[in-house]
Amino acid sequence: MERCSAFVTDSSGWHRHQCRRPSKVERKGKRFCTQHDPKHIVAKNKERQEKWEAKWAARRASQAMGDAIQQARCDAVEKLIEIEHCCHPDGLLILPDSMLADSLRRIIGAATGGE
Numbered sequence: 001m002e003r004c005s006a007f008v009t010d011s012s013g014w015h016r017h018q019c020r021r022p023s024k025v026e027r028k029g030k031r032f033c034t035q036h037d038p039k040h041i042v043a044k045n046k047e048r049q050e051k052w053e054a055k056w057a058a059r060r061a062s063q064a065m066g067d068a069i070q071q072a073r074c075d076a077v078e079k080l081i082e083i084e085h086c087c088h089p090d091g092l093l094i095l096p097d098s099m100l101a102d103s104l105r106r107i108i109g110a111a112t113g114g115e
């Protein structure tokens, strides 16, 4: 049986030799084993790329989610600062209760690094 015509690098990475597996398919006049069948390699690469893209899409999505949470926190703290400064319409209603005002200031302090 004819051997696969692909060349492979051995485990040392220094030597190239012809694949020792028997060929199973013919592509453009060359014989290949199942593993070195160009169609198989293309499919493998596509599969690998799709995995990568899925992984990156997931990473981007989680990044966007993190950004959204971060932004929401910034917005919330900004609102609290606004309330604390009593320029928010609800500020005057909430702030007379000093316990609430204190915890509000603690939250703002923690979020802004104690400015």
Ligand SMILES: [Zn+2]
Pocket (backbone or CB within 6 Å): 004, 005, 006, 019, 020, 021, 032, 033, 034, 035, 036
């Ligand atoms: Zn081969």
